[in-house]
Amino acid sequence: xxxxxxxxxxxxxxxxxxxxxxxxxxxxxxxxxxxxxxxxxxxxxxxxxxxxxxxxxxxxxxxxxxxxxxxxxxxxxxxxxxxxxxxxxxxxxxxxxxxxxxxxxxxxx
Amino acid sequence: xxxxxxxxxxxxxxxxxxxxxxxxxxxxxxxxxxxxxxxxxxxxxxxxxxxxxxxxxxxxxxxxxxxxxxxxxxxxxxxxxxxxxxxxxxxxxxxxxxxxxxxxxxxxxxxxxxxxxxxxxxxxxxxxxxxxxxxxxxxxxxxxxxxxxxxxxxxxxxxxxxxxxxxxxxxxxxxxxxxxxxxxxxxxxxxxxxxxxxxxxxxxxxxxxxxxxxxxxxxxxxxxxxxxxxxxxxxxxxxxxxxxxxxxxxxxxxxxxx
Numbered sequence: 001x002x003x004x005x006x007x008x009x010x011x012x013x014x015x016x017x018x019x020x021x022x023x024x025x026x027x028x029x030x031x032x033x034x035x036x037x038x039x040x041x042x043x044x045x046x047x048x049x050x051x052x053x054x055x056x057x058x059x060x061x062x063x064x065x066x067x068x069x070x071x072x073x074x075x076x077x078x079x080x081x082x083x084x085x086x087x088x089x090x091x092x093x094x095x096x097x098x099x100x101x102x103x104x105x106x107x108x109x
Numbered sequence: 110x111x112x113x114x115x116x117x118x119x120x121x122x123x124x125x126x127x128x129x130x131x132x133x134x135x136x137x138x139x140x141x142x143x144x145x146x147x148x149x150x151x152x153x154x155x156x157x158x159x160x161x162x163x164x165x166x167x168x169x170x171x172x173x174x175x176x177x178x179x180x181x182x183x184x185x186x187x188x189x190x191x192x193x194x195x196x197x198x199x200x201x202x203x204x205x206x207x208x209x210x211x212x213x214x215x216x217x218x219x220x221x222x223x224x225x226x227x228x229x230x231x232x233x234x235x236x237x238x239x240x241x242x243x244x245x246x247x248x249x250x251x252x253x254x255x256x257x258x259x260x261x262x263x264x265x266x267x268x269x270x271x272x273x274x275x276x277x278x279x280x281x282x283x284x285x286x287x288x289x290x291x292x293x294x295x296x297x298x299x300x301x302x303x304x305x306x307x308x309x310x311x312x313x314x315x316x317x318x319x320x321x322x323x324x325x326x327x328x329x330x331x332x333x334x335x336x337x338x339x340x341x342x343x344x345x346x347x348x349x350x351x352x353x354x355x356x357x358x359x360x361x362x363x364x365x366x367x
Contacts, residue, residue, distance in 0.1 A: 010231035010335055019226055027219040034211060034361075038204065041188060041366050046169060051367050058362040062355055069222045069351045079133035079140065083147055090154050097158050101165035109168055 026068040033061050142345045146352045149314075153356050156310065160303045160363055167297055179269040185296040187365045195256050199266075207365050210253045211357065217246025218354040225347040228340030233329060236343055240326040243350065247319040254312050261304065263287045269294035304364065311356055318353050321346045 037057055044050050067073045072080060133140055167184040170177060177189045188203035195206070220242040227235030264287025272282040273292050285294045293301035325346045334340045 010338065012232045013230040015230065015232075015235075016226070020223065023219060023222050023226065027215065030215050031212070034208075034215070037362070037366060038208060041204065046186075054362050054366050058358055061358050065218070065351055065355045065358065069218055069354075070348055075143075076134040079135060079143065083143055086147060087150065090151075090158075093154065093158050094161065097162035098165055101162035104162075104166035105168070108166065 022068070026064055030061055030064055033057055136341060138341065138345050139348070142348050146348065149352065153307075153310070153359070156303075156307050157359055157363055160307060163299050163303065164363075164367065167299075179271070179293070179295040181271060181273060181292075181297045183296070184300065187367070190295045191257075191365060193260050204365055206253070206257065207361065210250060210257070211361050213246050213250050213253065214354050214357050217243045217250065218351055220246065221347050221350045225344050228334075228343035231335070231340060233332065233335060236329045236334075236340060237326065240322060240329060240343070244319065244322045244326055247315060247322055247350075251312065251315055251319065254308065254315075258305075258308070261288055261301075264294050273298075307360060308364070311353070311360055314353050314356070318346075318350050321349060 037054060040050065040053065072083060131137075135143075164184060168182070170180075170183050170186050170189075174186070174189060177186065179185055179190075191207055192201050192203040193206065194200055194202045220239045224236050224239035224243060227239060264285075268284040268286040270282065271285045271292065271294065272280065273285075275281050276291055285292050287294060288301035288304070290298070290302055290305065292298060295301065325342055328334060329340070329343065334342060
């Protein structure tokens with residue numbers, strides 16, 4: 001009885017090879033960006049240019065994770081916008097607090 | 110598939126105001142998961158931006174790498190702090206261990222998205238297989254983080270001589286080993302405080318994620334989702350798991366690269 005209940009009643013569809021291929025490709029891109037970041041950490045001089053590049057590459061990675069892994073791009077446009085638009089305000093918070101931090105730096109040292 | 114996915118929306122138990130209809134052409138659960146994640150992004154953003162603000166308010170260590178010593182006067186260089194590997198005591202391997210951790214978490218995100226893909230096809234065997242790999246990745250990551258914390262707390266063999274205000278409000282000069290919330294051998298107190306709070310909060314999310322993954326793996330294996338008619342739960346838990354990966358990408362950049 002229990003075994004019968006556990007039997008799948010849903011129709012199993014064949015693997016979508018194209019989709020799976022795209023997933024592995026995205027994974028490859030994410031790893032490649034991380035490797036590039038590693039190389040940059042050891043070869044480039046520390047400074048604002050390097051930090052800017054790190055943050056840009058990180059946001060690029062975040063874009064891949066949200067669009068390809070979380071399928072945000074496939075959601076309806078209003079849902080997509082209601083997730084993305086609030087995040088734009090965070091950019092302002094980053095700029096404001098970076099400025100605040102460097103002012104504290106000037107006061108202290 | 111389409112017949113099943115529309116069945117999610119018209120559950121007789123839920124009216125229009127109970128989330129029964131599909132405002133964004135997505136199910137109630139998925140929309141709520143997205144908005145929960147949005148609020149969680151704000152929490153993490155507050156932590157991470159605080160890190161950035163405090164980071165730029167301190168000078169950075171500028172001398173040659175071989176002469177590096179921790180001090181509460183300047184912020185430490187990450188590759189000189191995180192340079193140990195388990196079982197290889199004394200081996201200088203900058204950022205290798207955290208690289209492995211990042212690789213494990215990204216891999217587990219990949220297997221999760223493969224589980225979601227299998228869920229779309231109602232393929233129970235594939236879902237169970239990929240969920241198991243994801244679960245393994247999550248547990249491995251937590252183990253790595255436990256080691257990382259352990260090493261960070263106990264510190265290096267030599268320690269660093271620091272002058273600081275101790276818990277009894279006295280100014281003392283002594284050799285400090287490792288890190289706690291009051292003082293640490295690597296840099297200013299804020300460095301260790303932020304490390305503990307941010308990686309701790311992230312680790313807490315991973316722990317909850319592992320619990321949810323196990324639940325999802327178990328339910329998929331015993332056929333709960335087959336009976337329900339759809340594998341949407343895999344998708345929702347997948348969203349949470351990718352979010353954990355997303356946050357780690359930022360933690361990695363801020364703590365270990367900048």
